[in-house]
Amino acid sequence: MTITRPTRSDAVRPSLADWPGLHEPPTGLRAAAAARVARGLFTAAVSRLEVSVQVDGRTLGRGGPAMVVHRPEELFTRIGTDGLIGFGEAYLTGAWDAPDLGGFLTVLAARMADLVPRPLQRLRGLHLARPPRAEESSVDNARDNIAHHYDLSNELFATFLDQTYSYSSALFATPESSWESQSLQQAQERKIERLLDATGVGDGTRVLEIGTGWGELAIRAAQRGARVHSITLSSEQQALARERIAAAGVADRVEVELRDYRDVAADGAYDVVLSVEMIEAVGYDYWPTYFTTIDRLLAPGGRAGIQAITMPHDRMLATRHTWTWIQKYVFPGGFLPSVEAIEQVTRERTTLRVTERTAFGRHYAETLRRWDDAFLAAADRVAALGFDETFRRMWHFYLEYSRAGFASGYLDVSQIVLEREAAR
Secondary structure (H helix, E strand, O other): OOOOOOOHHHHHHOOOOOOOOOOOOOOOHHHHHHHHHHHHHHHHHHHHOOOOEEEEEEEEOOOOOOOOOOOOOHHHHHHHHHHHHHHHHHHHHHOEEEHHHHHHHHHHHOOOOHHHOOHHHHHHHHOOOOOHHOOOOOHHHHHHHHHHHOOOOHHHHHOOOOOOOOOOOOOOOOOOHHHHHHHHHHHHHHHHHHHHHOOOOOOEEEEEEEEOOOOOOHHHHHOOOOOOEEEEEHHHHHHOOOOOOOEOOOOOEEEEEOOOOOOOOOOOOOOEEEEOOOOOHHHHHHHHHHHHHHHHHHEEEEEEEEEEOOHHHHHEEEEEEOOOOHHHHOOOOOOOOOOOHHHHHHHOOOOEEEEEEEEEEHHHHHHHHHHHHHHOOOHHHHHHHOOOHHHHHHHHHHHHHHHHHHHOOOOEEEEEEEEEEEEE
């Protein structure tokens, strides 16, 4: 199959009505001064990387995946004003392109910690925006944060997800050389079954699922004989999950409820609590609440199984108060933990301890590659759903930006099992 990747077009310029912050780049003396600084920092950074950046009639870098800058002043103005958010926004507007976007971003992700000189990194708090209070993952805001992404359209997600509707990392069978022969559906099923096995889900198990998705995990747990209480904040996901659960013939064993995890009141009622890639939406300030809630809801001898995207602990600490492109455009209120942060908060605030962790970050890079290929191949269907060219570039950038994090090793994903510490 030939995949048509976005290319530069003057028609990319976002409409003022739909994308008010993107229609024109910042202007004024401050923006011009920031652009000059950004040009210098950008030139110095890419000149030592294995990339080929075509800008102002010359090529920067040591050779590698290409970036073509069509509107240099816009690119540097956006970077100078808004940092990495501006860098991503300049892609959305067509100010720059990359024939192999994921490959180019992977090189940058591998050097993320030192793209900006370390002395200047200490000044990031003075320059970069903090996450808006309106996007904090409080009880009042969480529903809107989730709706921003997951209520876009079930039909949109259907254009690139496999038949399990799993929107989290798959787990392919080893070795990596065999991945091309494995379907994404098989790998998603393997991921789910492994988590159910690790937490001992079986006949009669009382399961709480925090974050329903589109119901596949709940279906498979119920098919093992478990009774599942699944909660979500997405009305779109709830509707389709219920349809899929009914079609699978397990509606008598699965309840899907619109409810915040903090509002589940059945203390000690569940043998297993499962949560697949939901902790990323919890927010830094609410990790203690998330884990103490799981601790409170688990019955004696119970287990929790979470699948979590993680980042290095030092980068987590450095960026926890920084508003990112992903937060602004894709996941408002979200933030990635580190493995160390998970261990620390559970040790200090709960009776739970990590007893097992399986990491498979490269599997996520492959999952995202397949999602992006499917999304690009479905461009006409996506357009027919009403999503404009700027949205399609944004979604492509999101998928490839994420893939780069895992391909470079900057991000990882793990299945983590937590149990109560044995009494002494």
